[in-house]
Amino acid sequence: MLKELQLSLSVVLLLACGFLYQFTLKSGCLFSCLPLFKSQQGLEAVLSHGHSIVFLETSERMEPPPLVSCAVESAAKIYPKQPVVFFMKGLNNSTQLPLNSTYPALSLLSAIDNVFLFPLDMKRLFEDTPLFSWYTHINASAERNWLHVSSDASRLAIIWKYGGVYMDTDVISIKPIPEENFLAAQASQYSSNGVFGFLPRHPFLWACMENFIEHYNSGIWGNQGPNLMTRMLRVWCKLGDFQDLSDLRCLNLSFLHPQRFYPISYPEWRRYYDVWDTDPNFNDSYALHLWNYMNHERRAVVRGSNTLAENLYRKHCPRTYRDLIQGSEASVTAKPRGGSE
Numbered sequence: 052m053l054k055e056l057q058l059s060l061s062v063v064l065l066l067a068c069g070f071l072y073q074f075t076l077k078s079g080c081l082f083s084c085l086p087l088f089k090s091q092q093g094l095e096a097v098l099s100h101g102h103s104i105v106f107l108e109t110s111e112r113m114e115p116p117p118l119v120s121c122a123v124e125s126a127a128k129i130y131p132k133q134p135v136v137f138f139m140k141g142l143n144n145s146t147q148l149p150l151n152s153t154y155p156a157l158s159l160l161s162a163i164d165n166v167f168l169f170p171l172d173m174k175r176l177f178e179d180t181p182l183f184s185w186y187t188h189i190n191a192s193a194e195r196n197w198l199h200v201s202s203d204a205s206r207l208a209i210i211w212k213y214g215g216v217y218m219d220t221d222v223i224s225i226k227p228i229p230e231e232n233f234l235a236a237q238a239s240q241y242s243s244n245g246v247f248g249f250l251p252r253h254p255f256l257w258a259c260m261e262n263f264i265e266h267y268n269s270g271i272w273g274n275q276g277p278n279l280m281t282r283m284l285r286v287w288c289k290l291g292d293f294q295d296l297s298d299l300r301c302l303n304l305s306f307l308h309p310q311r312f313y314p315i316s317y318p319e320w321r322r323y324y325d326v327w328d329t330d331p332n333f334n335d336s337y338a339l340h341l342w343n344y345m346n347h348e349r350r351a352v353v354r355g356s357n358t359l360a361e362n363l364y365r366k367h368c369p370r371t372y373r374d375l376i377q378g379s380e381a382s383v384t385a386k387p388r389g390g391s392e
Contacts, residue, residue: 101214214251
């Protein structure tokens with residue numbers, strides 16, 4: 052009787068193992084799945100403390116390129132006690148990610164303790180803001196620069212609602228930002244919207260959302276982004292030019308020197324992909340904007356190239372460098388160039 056019972060249990064166990072194996076092959080998941088967002092900690096709970104670092108992907112793209120992965124990883128490394136939240140339009144609430152999937156960057160980011168990936172639901176996001184009526188009446192397919200315009204709107208709403216720091220996905224963090232309410236100067240008296248931070252419900256961002264609607268014109272590049280921030284800064288403050296490396300302050304708002312995020316200006320963006328005699332130390336910077344929008348040549352970081360960008364990856368996003376950066380003769384080879392900051 053005992054032998055028959057043992058035999059029966061063995062058969063059941065074998066059948067169960069076979070079923071699980073087949074199920075795993077078909078689904079590519081089961082025990083090997085990573086949750087894309089840590090569902091036990093909902094969006095509101097993660098963002099409620101007002102000190103999150105926020106990134107956005109407004110296209111349907113599911114696999115972040117290495118630069119995006121580096122931006123998110125570097126922020127998680129610099130701000131280990133703060134949630135780093137990556138909103139992606141391509142995600143939904145049922146998305147799961149097999150470890151052996153075709154999304155290695157998402158697998159990498161999902162494994163970082165303080166990185167949270169959430170779906171970007173713009174309609175829900177814009178509720179209770181001036182942007183809601185605009186969004187629900189606009190024909191996105193007819194809009195020029197929609198991916199950028201919708202990103203401009205989303206970042207305003209997220210930081211107004213929850214507070215924290217917004218960063219573009221081509222910004223590599225290198226040291227903590229010691230400010231709470233700030234804009235980043237791209238040049239003297241001209242603000243970017245690629246990095247900014249505010250406490251929740253700050254009136255400056257509410258005014259920006261109102262101005263977004265009043266002066267809406269998606270046909271003018273930057274009108275809803277850096278131009279808007281600059282317009283509102285001039286209304287909010289009377290600021291002169293920067294003196295030396297000092298930041299400017301007005302009421303409870305700081306306007307940070309271009310060296311903080313833009314030590315290499317956009318006309319010189321290729322310098323990130325050059326080999327330098329001595330790498331700059333960027334002692335006066337908190338993060339570095341790599342101007343990916345300018346990179347029509349599709350220059351990439353190549354392992355072993357010794358470019359400035361490769362060295363930044365190696366230091367500030369080592370997981371991305373280890374897992375996603377390859378040596379490739381097909382990639383653009385940077386020309387050696389001497390320089391220092």
